[in-house]
Amino acid sequence: MTPRLSLARPEAGEHDAAASGYVALAPSLEDAAAVLSAQRDRVVSVFSPLDEPRAAFRYAPDKWTTREVLGHLADAERIFAYRLLRTGRGDATPLPGFDENTYVPGGAFERRPLADVVGEWTAARNSTIALVRGMPPDAWMRRGVSNGQSVTARGLLYVIVGHVEHHLNVLRERYGLRAG
Numbered sequence: 001m002t003p004r005l006s007l008a009r010p011e012a013g014e015h016d017a018a019a020s021g022y023v024a025l026a027p028s029l030e031d032a033a034a035v036l037s038a039q040r041d042r043v044v045s046v047f048s049p050l051d052e053p054r055a056a057f058r059y060a061p062d063k064w065t066t067r068e069v070l071g072h073l074a075d076a077e078r079i080f081a082y083r084l085l086r087t088g089r090g091d092a093t094p095l096p097g098f099d100e101n102t103y104v105p106g107g108a109f110e111r112r113p114l115a116d117v118v119g120e121w122t123a124a125r126n127s128t129i130a131l132v133r134g135m136p137p138d139a140w141m142r143r144g145v146s147n148g149q150s151v152t153a154r155g156l157l158y159v160i161v162g163h164v165e166h167h168l169n170v171l172r173e174r175y176g177l178r179a180g
Contacts, residue, residue: 005032014155022162042127042179047118055114059174070117071109077124080160087144088153097147
């Protein structure tokens with residue numbers, strides 16, 4: 001059994017200042033793997049019951065569909081976890097940002113059944129959980145550069161969790177979707 005990993009909230013300078021809102025939304029990571037797992041289950045409970053017309057819903061003409069939000073979460077999970085991997089392993093090579101407004105159309109999520117996109121996001125999150133469980137304790141304060149900003153592995157993990165919380169809030173407030 002993997003020991004429980006408790007990570008204190010990151011300080012300013014451990015994450016991109018633009019991601020401060022995400023970090024603020026993240027719960028305390030008293031047991032990081034358990035928080036990631038519970039969040040995974042919440043996301044799956046939001047999306048799994050949806051039928052295809054509901055998955056294609058946009059709350060405004062220029063906004064992503066429900067399915068595209070999940071596709072964005074899958075893309076972002078991979079990118080953020082890659083940043084976490086590189087930083088946690090001590091690779092200080094600067095990592096670029098990404099443009100989610102290019103990635104979502106490029107993912108062509110609307111051409112796929114919702115269940116496939118749910119499975120993709122779940123696989124990405126499970127990979128993040130495995131990465132977090134295997135990260136050595138001294139890795140969490142290692143520094144790297146992401147999107148032009150100095151970051152720590154700990155700060156990146158809080159961004160991962162907070163980013164999903166942000167989108168769960170958007171799904172509740174603008175798409176009318178709730179977990180469970």
